[in-house]
Amino acid sequence: MPIHTFEKIIDNLTAERIFRQIPFEQFIVELSGSGELILRSIFQFFHDMIDHHISETVDEYPEDVENIGYLLYNMDSLFIDDSEKPFFADRLFSNRLVNLARSFRLGSPPHKIYVFKGPAGSGKSTFLNNLLNKLEAYARSDKGLLYEVVWKIPTDGLSKPSGRKTRGSTKAGVTKDGEQSFEKTDLDFFEVPCPNHDNPIVMIPRNHRAKLLKEIIPQEAFRKRLFKHKQFEWVLKSEPCTICSSIFDALTEKFSIKEIFSMIHARRYLFNRKQGVGISVFNSGDDLEKSLVRKNETIQKFLNEFFQDSNKVQYLYSSYAQTNQGVRALMDLKARNIQRFLDLHGIISDEVHKVQEIEERIQSLFIVLMNPGDFDQISQNKETQADGKIDTSLQDRIHEILVPYVLDYNTEIKIYTNTFGEQIKLRFMPHVLESFARVIISSRIKRSEVIKDWIKLRSVYEKFCDPDFHILKMDLYAGVIPEWLTKEDRGALKAEIRKGVLAESETEGHTGFSGRESQQIFNEFYTQFSKKRPITMKHLHDFFLDENRKLKDKIPGEFLKHLTGLYDHEVLKEAKDAIYSYNEEEIIKSILNYLVSITHNVGEIVKNPYLNNEEFEVTGDFLDIVETHLIGYNASNYQKSKFRDEAIAEYASMTLAREIKTEGKKITETKQFQEMFAQFTRTAREKVLEPYVGNNNFRCAIKEFDTEDFSKYDNKIKEKVQTLFKNLGEKYGYSIECAKTVILYVLDNNLMEKFK
Numbered sequence: 001m002p003i004h005t006f007e008k009i010i011d012n013l014t015a016e017r018i019f020r021q022i023p024f025e026q027f028i029v030e031l032s033g034s035g036e037l038i039l040r041s042i043f044q045f046f047h048d049m050i051d052h053h054i055s056e057t058v059d060e061y062p063e064d065v066e067n068i069g070y071l072l073y074n075m076d077s078l079f080i081d082d083s084e085k086p087f088f089a090d091r092l093f094s095n096r097l098v099n100l101a102r103s104f105r106l107g108s109p110p111h112k113i114y115v116f117k118g119p120a121g122s123g124k125s126t127f128l129n130n131l132l133n134k135l136e137a138y139a140r141s142d143k144g145l146l147y148e149v150v151w152k153i154p155t156d157g158l159s160k161p162s163g164r165k166t167r168g169s170t171k172a173g174v175t176k177d178g179e180q181s182f183e184k185t186d187l188d189f190f191e192v193p194c195p196n197h198d199n200p201i202v203m204i205p206r207n208h209r210a211k212l213l214k215e216i217i218p219q220e221a222f223r224k225r226l227f228k229h230k231q232f233e234w235v236l237k238s239e240p241c242t243i244c245s246s247i248f249d250a251l252t253e254k255f256s257i258k259e260i261f262s263m264i265h266a267r268r269y270l271f272n273r274k275q276g277v278g279i280s281v282f283n284s285g286d287d288l289e290k291s292l293v294r295k296n297e298t299i300q301k302f303l304n305e306f307f308q309d310s311n312k313v314q315y316l317y318s319s320y321a322q323t324n325q326g327v328r329a330l331m332d333l334k335a336r337n338i339q340r341f342l343d344l345h346g347i348i349s350d351e352v353h354k355v356q357e358i359e360e361r362i363q364s365l366f367i368v369l370m371n372p373g374d375f376d377q378i379s380q381n382k383e384t385q386a387d388g389k390i391d392t393s394l395q396d397r398i399h400e401i402l403v404p405y406v407l408d409y410n411t412e413i414k415i416y417t418n419t420f421g422e423q424i425k426l427r428f429m430p431h432v433l434e435s436f437a438r439v440i441i442s443s444r445i446k447r448s449e450v451i452k453d454w455i456k457l458r459s460v461y462e463k464f465c466d467p468d469f470h471i472l473k474m475d476l477y478a479g480v481i482p483e484w485l486t487k488e489d490r491g492a493l494k495a496e497i498r499k500g501v502l503a504e505s506e507t508e509g510h511t512g513f514s515g516r517e518s519q520q521i522f523n524e525f526y527t528q529f530s531k532k533r534p535i536t537m538k539h540l541h542d543f544f545l546d547e548n549r550k551l552k553d554k555i556p557g558e559f560l561k562h563l564t565g566l567y568d569h570e571v572l573k574e575a576k577d578a579i580y581s582y583n584e585e586e587i588i589k590s591i592l593n594y595l596v597s598i599t600h601n602v603g604e605i606v607k608n609p610y611l612n613n614e615e616f617e618v619t620g621d622f623l624d625i626v627e628t629h630l631i632g633y634n635a636s637n638y639q640k641s642k643f644r645d646e647a648i649a650e651y652a653s654m655t656l657a658r659e660i661k662t663e664g665k666k667i668t669e670t671k672q673f674q675e676m677f678a679q680f681t682r683t684a685r686e687k688v689l690e691p692y693v694g695n696n697n698f699r700c701a702i703k704e705f706d707t708e709d710f711s712k713y714d715n716k717i718k719e720k721v722q723t724l725f726k727n728l729g730e731k732y733g734y735s736i737e738c739a740k741t742v743i744l745y746v747l748d749n750n751l752m753e754k755f756k
Helices: 003-017 024-038 042-053 091-106 124-139 206-216 220-228 230-237 242-251 257-263 297-307 336-350 374-379 392-396 409-420 422-427 432-442 449-454 470-477 487-491 495-507 515-529 537-544 559-579 584-597 620-631 637-661 671-686 696-703 708-712 715-732 736-748
Strands: 056-058 072-074 113-117 147-154 189-193 264-268 279-282 293-295 316-318 327-330 352-355 358-361 365-370 398-402 605-608 614-617
Touching: 024 206, 024 220, 024 257, 024 264, 042 091, 042 124, 042 365, 072 091, 091 230, 091 398, 113 124, 113 336, 124 279, 124 327, 124 365, 147 242, 147 257, 189 297, 206 220, 206 230, 220 230, 242 257, 242 358, 257 264, 279 336, 316 352, 316 358, 327 336, 336 352, 336 365, 336 392, 392 398, 409 422, 409 432, 409 515, 432 470, 432 515, 432 537, 432 559, 449 495, 470 495, 470 559, 515 537, 537 559, 559 671, 559 715, 559 736, 584 605, 584 620, 584 671, 620 637, 620 671, 637 671, 696 715, 696 736, 708 715, 715 736
Parallel strands: 113 365, 113 398, 279 327, 327 365
Antiparallel strands: 056 072, 147 189, 147 264, 293 316, 352 358, 605 614
16 A cells, blocks of 8 residues: 555544543633534434434425425435445435434423334334444534543552553552552543543533523524523533542542642543443343443542542442433343333433442433334233233333334335346336335325315226325325325315324334335346336236235235326326427417407407507407317306406406506416416317327337338428427436337327326
């Protein structure tokens, strides 16, 4: 390795790993500039870590008054990037996790055990491992700044054990009976770390703490939150741990208060899962600790000699102290972890744990992974029973966050592409891979009672949505409000309904195809059909209905039929949009002439003030054509007459009035014009394919596009076909091969008639 490369590595590692201890006075200086980072509990720290890793937040409907804040969070940085095994958080779980983190940020969280509950194969263990890895890394970053107390007690002229020192050297020896030997040294200090990881600010007595913070915190906004928000309540109320208090009190017999504070130093609180510092994780097979009491004989002997009293400072602590202001996690709720779980109950109740005669105050984030049936095992334990049920006080201490199977088809697709590669998308017709994911998810969800009450006329959607509205529910879970909803149903989609539908997800995702099964099923499907490029809905249909595979038993009845209907509806819409080439200027001209015409009689020659006073004759045919586009091809004469009267009234009372009021504001910016333009365009698109149904030349031109034979067709057909392929590619991502397949599918299955 070239020496300059090695030197760069050394420089980078040095920059990353310099965590020097600082005197208390310097800590106060840093506190004035970085108070929001330093004065964080583990709960605030957890929130900030989550927020730090959210690379993007998307709200598809920001202007919707019924918006419920169900956002798309990009959590790849947290769960996928730089992870040995990625975890794919769907939109539902991402919102649950962000909402939990925000509850930590907004206030002092209740004393709870946070249980992440989900079935086997839902990825709970992967989720927790990735989460804790990022939490540990965050604690080492600049934004993860946390401090803990370390005492540097002077040792000049004292005999002392060869423990941690800050300067000089010594020789450690062992006597014949195995005890550590002592000898005179020239060292200045002996380090005694706080095993409870106290934040140095708590060393300032509570009655003086508020005054100090008011003086040193310059940021007015943060200072206001510090003294008024519940999330910072601990800063003003917390006491030092028993060991630090004992050391402080014992030192007052020998030193002044100023000298004592010169012994208090701050060092970075760095999490280390392997050593159980800040983060400790237990599997069900891990042995129970033989003794919860931890000792450090070296430090204890120093303290005994320094204070010439073996009872002044008892350096005793528990394993819980190691993760104070950190995370203690149980990977599952089985075997020995049941006892660990029960032990948490007493600590959670009042945040106090007894170590022999010493009290420890513990404020940690307790996380437990649990399968749906794990509580049954706890119920069989006599200590937890109350009338045959889990003790109510224990139940009250549990906060559940569900980790079910994926219920968002976009996330399901990400799992497939991560496992099998992004190139698999090239093998599928557009919408077919999404349809595969929808079939898998249909096995995991239930009929929606909320949607049943919301949608009054289900027959409107029978051609492209199943009667139990699984398809609609999946869209809402994915954050999509489908365009195919009627205007009435879209208007009736209130916030309460959206919340109700999302609430139903709390009981879903525990049955159906598991995460492991879905990948196995996809592997079988892709292996069978990947060579038959492109993969179509027919391949999907044949695979899931194959009697030999017995997959259809987990899929709702006729779901595939309705999913195919949705596919037909979508590709027909895309084909219409792709071939549509109406001249917008002509549409604008027609609407402006119509608005002027309706205030005159048929046969009159009028001037249009919006088109430079261009003259035209008002005819019945013209009015009929425009109104057909505005209210539909099947509208009766009565409906057209009524529509015309309403249009005249709105034009006179609203459009013209607004134009006068705004001193010549363009009529094309009025609500009436914009609504007419949108409807005219929609109707024009609806009928755009009809001239080509049954046109054999058009069909052949589609098949021979991008070949030498394509040149033989007349210019009009070639122009339409070229427009069609260009738009399908640019707007919807169709390759030429897929575009040919989908247009022939639309024509051969006469989808225009199906959705007429």
